[in-house]
Amino acid sequence: MKFIASKKLSDNSVLRVVILWMLIALILAMGLSITAKAIDYGISPVQWSRTILGNPNEFIEPLVFNDLLLSIHTDLFGFIITFILIASIYARTSRSTRIKIGFFTLSLVSLLLYPLALLSSPLSGSIGVTIAFGLFLFFHNLIILGSVDLIILLIRKKL
Amino acid sequence: MNQRLLTFLALIFVALVIMQAVIGAVLFAQLVGISPDEVIKYYGNKSLHGMLEVMLPHVLFISIALMASLHFLAFIDTLSKKEKTLFTQLLFTLFFMDQVSPIFISYGIVFFAYVKIVAFFGFEGVLGWVWIVIFRESLLNDTSRH
Numbered sequence: 437m438k439f440i441a442s443k444k445l446s447d448n449s450v451l452r453v454v455i456l457w458m459l460i461a462l463i464l465a466m467g468l469s470i471t472a473k474a475i476d477y478g479i480s481p482v483q484w485s486r487t488i489l490g491n492p493n494e495f496i497e498p499l500v501f502n503d504l505l506l507s508i509h510t511d512l513f514g515f516i517i518t519f520i521l522i523a524s525i526y527a528r529t530s531r532s533t534r535i536k537i538g539f540f541t542l543s544l545v546s547l548l549l550y551p552l553a554l555l556s557s558p559l560s561g562s563i564g565v566t567i568a569f570g571l572f573l574f575f576h577n578l579i580i581l582g583s584v585d586l587i588i589l590l591i592r593k594k595l
Numbered sequence: 596m597n598q599r600l601l602t603f604l605a606l607i608f609v610a611l612v613i614m615q616a617v618i619g620a621v622l623f624a625q626l627v628g629i630s631p632d633e634v635i636k637y638y639g640n641k642s643l644h645g646m647l648e649v650m651l652p653h654v655l656f657i658s659i660a661l662m663a664s665l666h667f668l669a670f671i672d673t674l675s676k677k678e679k680t681l682f683t684q685l686l687f688t689l690f691f692m693d694q695v696s697p698i699f700i701s702y703g704i705v706f707f708a709y710v711k712i713v714a715f716f717g718f719e720g721v722l723g724w725v726w727i728v729i730f731r732e733s734l735l736n737d738t739s740r741h
Contacts, residue, residue, distance in 0.1 A: 502625050505618055512615045513656045520663060537600055544607040551614060 481566040546575040631708040638700040689718040
């Protein structure tokens with residue numbers, strides 16, 4: 437709570453180091469999340485479609501809907517917490533309101549549409565999976581970019 | 596910041612948490628079941644380690660999600676302080692009962708199967724009501740401003 441109450445982060449060297457390491461850990465978490473998904477689903481929309489929707493020609497069964505739900509549920513756990521952590525720091529940066537709003541809107545919209553696209557994949561087919569794949573990568577890259585931006589601001593004592 | 600946009604962002608966030616809760620409810624109904632017998636059977640076969648693997652992320656995430664959701668409630672003027680406190684106490688009590696009861700079920704205390712079901716649906720219901728209040732209030736405030 438001290439973080440929210442204190443006026444300038446550059447005045448508190450301990451808090452700066454804490455936030456810095458947390459951001460580095462978040463970047464690592466995003467990298468690990470992409471790696472884990474690459475192992476589970478694959479590294480391209482085609483591989484994702486094959487895993488989720490199955491492929492009769494290769495005798496690959498589609499993912500059981502409960503497993504898909506469980507995967508989305510677990511993903512959202514981590515992603516929402518990640519978003520809250522990043523957003524709470526980003527909101528108090530010296531970046532312009534337009535950049536902040538843009539960052540929040542893009543990350544929230546991609547976070548909302550990613551599970552919806554995956555959930556709709558039994559109906560929409562590979563289009564839904566491809567959209568989910570794109571949004572998944574987009575959200576992760578956005579969080580990594582936001583974290584790097586915050587690290588730069590921290591180092592330049594502008595936070 | 597633009598008030599309408601902030602309301603929009605808040606609504607997306609709440610929609611995300613609602614989606615997470617709905618998926619959780621569907622998973623509960625599909626994997627565990629909604630009758631006491633199904634609940635006893637499911638948790639009776641689970642190890643303590645297996646239950647902790649599920650419980651730990653839930654306790655962490657739901658407490659954060661509750662804090663985020665209930666802090667919106669704190670800004671609502673149409674509810675009294677007493678009502679807001681009651682909602683908060685009720686939600687956290689139901690949440691703890693829901694999370695802890697599987698341990699007792701695994702030790703053979705059948706009563707907690709009923710506690711689990713009541714706590715789970717009670718929690719989802721009260722949380723749903725809180726979100727309806729938040730939605731209604733943000734939409735009404737937004738309309739009255741324009």
